[in-house]
Amino acid sequence: MNDNQKLIIRHRLGLALQKLLEQNKQAPAKNAVNSLHQLATAADIEYYIVQNVSAGKKDPQFTTLVSIASGFNIPLSELIAHFETITDEAALKQIEQQKKNAKKKAKRK
Amino acid sequence: MNDNQKLIIRHRLGLALQKLLEQNKQAPAKNAVNSLHQLATAADIEYYIVQNVSAGKKDPQFTTLVSIASGFNIPLSELIAHFETITDEAALKQIEQQKKNAKKKAKRK
Numbered sequence: 001m002n003d004n005q006k007l008i009i010r011h012r013l014g015l016a017l018q019k020l021l022e023q024n025k026q027a028p029a030k031n032a033v034n035s036l037h038q039l040a041t042a043a044d045i046e047y048y049i050v051q052n053v054s055a056g057k058k059d060p061q062f063t064t065l066v067s068i069a070s071g072f073n074i075p076l077s078e079l080i081a082h083f084e085t086i087t088d089e090a091a092l093k094q095i096e097q098q099k100k101n102a103k104k105k106a107k108r109k
Numbered sequence: 110m111n112d113n114q115k116l117i118i119r120h121r122l123g124l125a126l127q128k129l130l131e132q133n134k135q136a137p138a139k140n141a142v143n144s145l146h147q148l149a150t151a152a153d154i155e156y157y158i159v160q161n162v163s164a165g166k167k168d169p170q171f172t173t174l175v176s177i178a179s180g181f182n183i184p185l186s187e188l189i190a191h192f193e194t195i196t197d198e199a200a201l202k203q204i205e206q207q208k209k210n211a212k213k214k215a216k217r218k
Contacts, residue, residue: 001153006172013171044110061168062122063115077193080186 011056011091016083018054020072033071043071056094120165120200125192127163129181142180152180165203 001009017039024034033039036054040047045067052058053068060068069076110118130148133141142148145163149156154176161167162177169177178185 001172001176009172009175059170059172061170062174063110063118063168065171066118067110075193077186077189080189084184084186 006059007056007095008088008091010053010059011094012086012088013060013083014054014056015086015090015094016079017050017068019086020074020079020082021054024072031073033073039068039071041071042073043067045071055098056091115168116165116204117197117200119162119168120203121195121197122169122192123163123165124195124199124203125188126159126177128195129183129188129191130163133181140182142182148177148180150180151182152176154180164207165200 021034021036021039024032028034033042036050037047040050043050045064049058049060049064050068050071053060053064065079066076069079072079126148130143130145133143137143142151145159146156149159152159154173158167158169158173159177159180162169162173174188175185178188181188
């Protein structure tokens with residue numbers, strides 16, 4: 001797998017987390033986490049790790065993923081099933097958006 | 110998650126890989142991998158990484174898992190479903206066995 005493929009996979013995973021948080025916002029179940037801060041607390045993981053995974057900036061270890069799934073209170077296979085619904089196109093869109101934002105930020109400096 | 114819980118999860122994942130290889134040996138499908146060497150080649154991952162994951166000695170990154178599933182020619186969610194069937198007890202058994210083997214090895218020296 002080359003670096004570009006890895007980048008796309010990281011972003012697909014990140015988008016899966018965002019989608020799950022969004023779903024929990026729309027149809028709040030009891031104790032369901034609906035923000036990265038709540039997820040980090042429920043998963044017992046540092047906030048910056050959860051944030052970086054959700055932004056596609058981190059390739060998490062397996063045990064971190066297990067913790068994230070438990071933070072969502074779902075089986076890991078369900079989290080992965082969500083990941084599998086995210087297309088490469090959606091990942092590429094997030095990557096482009098991040099690039100644009102980075103450029104804007106650089107211009108402001 | 111504490112270190113002991115991580116150890117158990119790593120071993121459950123390793124046992125899931127071993128189980129999949131064993132299943133492929135029993136009922137060989139076309140092009141199905143049935144050894145760690147074949148898996149490493151099919152997944153395009155270094156052999157020692159696949160070996161360490163299967164022995165519960167490595168906590169792989171997410172993209173490595175995606176490669177391993179593609180080496181098995183199954184969706185990642187299916188690999189994770191196998192992981193979820195492996196009990197903590199089975200993991201603890203493998204951990205004990207590795208400890209015994211290490212002791213034997215130390216004695217021989």
